Amino acid sequence: MNLTIPAAMARAASEFGAAEAIAEPGGPRMTYAALFEQVQRVAGGWHAAGVMPGDRVAIWAPNTANWVLAALGALCAGAVLVPINTRYTAPEAQDIISRTNAKALYVVKDFLGRDRAAELADPPAVIWHEPHFGDPFLADVSPDDVCDILFTSGTTGRSKGAMSAHRQSLSVAQAWAECGELSKDDRYLVINPFFHSFGYKAGVLACLLTGATMVPQLLFDVPEAMRLVAAERITVLPGPPTIYQTILDHPDRSTLDLSSLRLAVTGAATVPVALIERMQRELSFRTVLTAYGMTEAVVITMCRPGDDPQLISTTSGRATAGFEVRLGEHDEILVRGPNVMLGYLDDPAETAKAIDTQGWLHTGDVGKLDDGGYLTITDRLKDMYICGGFNVYPAEVEQVIARLEGVAENVVIGIADHRLGEVGKAFVVPRPGFSLTEQEVIEHCRASLANYKLPRQVEFRADLPRNTTGKPLKRLLREETK
Numbered sequence: 153m154n155l156t157i158p159a160a161m162a163r164a165a166s167e168f169g170a171a172e173a174i175a176e177p178g179g180p181r182m183t184y185a186a187l188f189e190q191v192q193r194v195a196g197g198w199h200a201a202g203v204m205p206g207d208r209v210a211i212w213a214p215n216t217a218n219w220v221l222a223a224l225g226a227l228c229a230g231a232v233l234v235p236i237n238t239r240y241t242a243p244e245a246q247d248i249i250s251r252t253n254a255k256a257l258y259v260v261k262d263f264l265g266r267d268r269a270a271e272l273a274d275p276p277a278v279i280w281h282e283p284h285f286g287d288p289f290l291a292d293v294s295p296d297d298v299c300d301i302l303f304t305s306g307t308t309g310r311s312k313g314a315m316s317a318h319r320q321s322l323s324v325a326q327a328w329a330e331c332g333e334l335s336k337d338d339r340y341l342v343i344n345p346f347f348h349s350f351g352y353k354a355g356v357l358a359c360l361l362t363g364a365t366m367v368p369q370l371l372f373d374v375p376e377a378m379r380l381v382a383a384e385r386i387t388v389l390p391g392p393p394t395i396y397q398t399i400l401d402h403p404d405r406s407t408l409d410l411s412s413l414r415l416a417v418t419g420a421a422t423v424p425v426a427l428i429e430r431m432q433r434e435l436s437f438r439t440v441l442t443a444y445g446m447t448e449a450v451v452i453t454m455c456r457p458g459d460d461p462q463l464i465s466t467t468s469g470r471a472t473a474g475f476e477v478r479l480g481e482h483d484e485i486l487v488r489g490p491n492v493m494l495g496y497l498d499d500p501a502e503t504a505k506a507i508d509t510q511g512w513l514h515t516g517d518v519g520k521l522d523d524g525g526y527l528t529i530t531d532r533l534k535d536m537y538i539c540g541g542f543n544v545y546p547a548e549v550e551q552v553i554a555r556l557e558g559v560a561e562n563v564v565i566g567i568a569d570h571r572l573g574e575v576g577k578a579f580v581v582p583r584p585g586f587s588l589t590e591q592e593v594i595e596h597c598r599a600s601l602a603n604y605k606l607p608r609q610v611e612f613r614a615d616l617p618r619n620t621t622g623k624p625l626k627r628l629l630r631e632e633t634k
Contacts, residue, residue, distance in 0.1 A: 155295040155319035157227040160360055161188050162290075168363035171336050175367050177380060180217040184363065187220075189288070194225025196286030201278045203256050205230025205291045208301065210254040210276070211347070212236040212245055214263055215368035219346050220356055221283040222258040227318075230291030231256075233300040234313075235347035238263065239542075239602035242271035248303055249276060252313065252497065256280070295319035301497055302349055304447040304543065313497030314447045320491045324450040325357035327473035327491075329364075331441060331454045332388065332415050336363030339412075340388040341380055343369045343395070344541070349450045354390070354417075364388065372540075374398045382408040390417040392541035393424075394571055396431050416440045417454075425465040432461070444468035444527060448493045448506065448513055453477060453527045467526040477527060478512075485519045485527065486512040535626060537566025537574040542604045544576060546626075549597065549605055553578055556596045558586030563616060563624045564607060567633045576607035579616060579629060588612065 164173070165188035173187040174180060182190065203209060209226035211233065213219050223233055234252050236245050249257065249272070256278035259269045269279055299321045301313040334340070340359055344351035346368070359366040367384050369377060374395055380386060389395075396416060399405060413435055419442045431437045442464050443454040455469035471477045475489035492513045495503035507513050516534040519527050535546045546564035553562045561581040566574040582588050590610040597606050616624040 155322045156293040156297075157224065157299065157318055157322070158290045158293055160322055160357075161191055161224065161228060164188065164360050164363065168336055171363050172365045173359070174217045174220060175339070175365055175384060176217040177367065177369070177384070182217070187224075190221055190283075190285070191224045191228055192288035192290060193285040194221050194283045195228035195291070196289035197284035198226055198229040198231060198256065198286075199289045199291075200286040201256060201280075201284065203229055203231050203278065205293070206232065206298075207255040208232045208234050208252040210234040210236055210245075210249050210252065210257045210259075212238065212240075212257060212259040212268060213346075214238050214260065214370050215342060215346050215351065216260075216370065217368065218283055219258075219368070220366070222280065223346070223352075223356070224360075225283060226256075226258075227293075227299065228290055230293050230297075232298050235300070235302060235352060237303075237347050237602060238345065239604060241600060241602065242268065242273070243600065244602065246272050246274060247311070248313075250274060252301060258283070293318060298494065300352075302352075302447050312499060312502055315494040315497055316450075316491075317494060320493070321353055321357060321450075322361065324473045324491050325353045326361050328354040328417075328443075328451050328454065329358040329362050331443075331456060331469075331472055332358075332417060332439070333457060334358055334362040334364050334388065334415075338362070338364040338387045338415075339367060339384055340364050341367045341369060341377060341384070341386040343372055343377060343389070343391050348542075349445070349447055350390070353450050374402065375404065378402065378404065378408055378410065381410050381413060385412040387412055388415045389413055390415075392573065393418050393427060394540070394573065396435070397427060400427075400430055400434060411436045414438045417443060419443045419445075419468060423465050425461050428461040428465055440464055442468050444529060446515060448515075449473075449475065449487055449489075449491060452487050452515075455526075463526065467522070467528045469527065470525040471527075477521065477525070479519065479521060480512070480514070483518050483520065483530070485515045485517045485529075487515060488512045535565070537576070539566070539569075539575055539604045540572040544574075544605050546576070549576060549578070549601065549607060552597050552600045553580065553593060553607075556588070556593060558583050558588050559593075560584075561616065561624075563626055563629065565626050565629055565633070567609070567630075569608070575609070576605070577609040577611065577633065578607040579611050579613055581613055581616060 169185035173184040209231040299318040342355040441455040453469040569575040617628040
């Protein structure tokens, strides 16, 4: 099998041609045959605009059919896809555009009241606000060619671009689809953002490989998701645990027919056994799965249909997508296999730190493995926490707070939140003679950081607990907040 996006597109058109590929609420609906035809024409549009194989094309837009057309069109033109978080501020997006030397950008002109392109300091030469159509075009692409660069952040606060080949992006999507038993009979409500590996690879690409219908949801909105489940007869609804809890407790649930639901895939936070049991009992989910992944490997472990609720709740499943998983020093989770990223963009030093000479990816997470190979995440070596399903790296937030006049020192930790899983709390030591307020700190962060990165609480202190070398002890601060 030729594991490239152009080949996958052609195969989908051949096998699922008359089946509905995209059903955008209030927007375009098209079959797989029509999708392939339009993607080839968009690829021709990118090509006519000067995008050559190997060039980078950035996509800064929410979940729509046009995102799919622009992204798949760029990939079929041989370009490297660079998705950008829609919550990013212009400086954050500009950093990614500049570091990837993106030749072109697809960006929604007006999203959430902002003209994003106009805010960029140095935009690419080619900017599209909607897909452009040209003569049909398909580039000659190899399975080992770089397919996409997805940015994550390190504990240093500097983002890193994880590069994957076509074969890798498709292989992890296939593995996810197989665990979830995805098929052409499924209708998949994609709430997870397309800019994220979950929405893009476990969403768009998983549907492309199986013939499932993708129903993109523009914004995370639980009542709207409930309405769409009923209206579109959704069968597949992945997301963070909070979405299922909200649906279960929503006063309008009894007025909507949600009986079409069959598959939920969740993770990124603690999943109580009682929640899984209620999902299966009250929401008709036949299958509820938990999983563990990261941008550098996408989907590493996943539960399987038939696993009992206790196992699903207390573990993140067993290895998938050809991965080996073992525990290293201090029980750090190590991962090896054909679908570990190619490396970080223009950063051989960080790549060497992440992937050792034996090919093991050091995840920075701590866990334990049972006799069946099921993985339980017990802690993080890194300080990263997860807010509403999004990774937040405290060092990045700390660097922003440090630039506020009057701040002598600060640290940020994740604290428990009943709705978002975790949120940030900043501990700030003011400089002598300065009087700061919680709102001042938060508003200062708002100018430079996406909303999910903003600290929700700020506590001012005269000093911070420290170890013998003077380094602040975040562990003690976490213990104080429990």
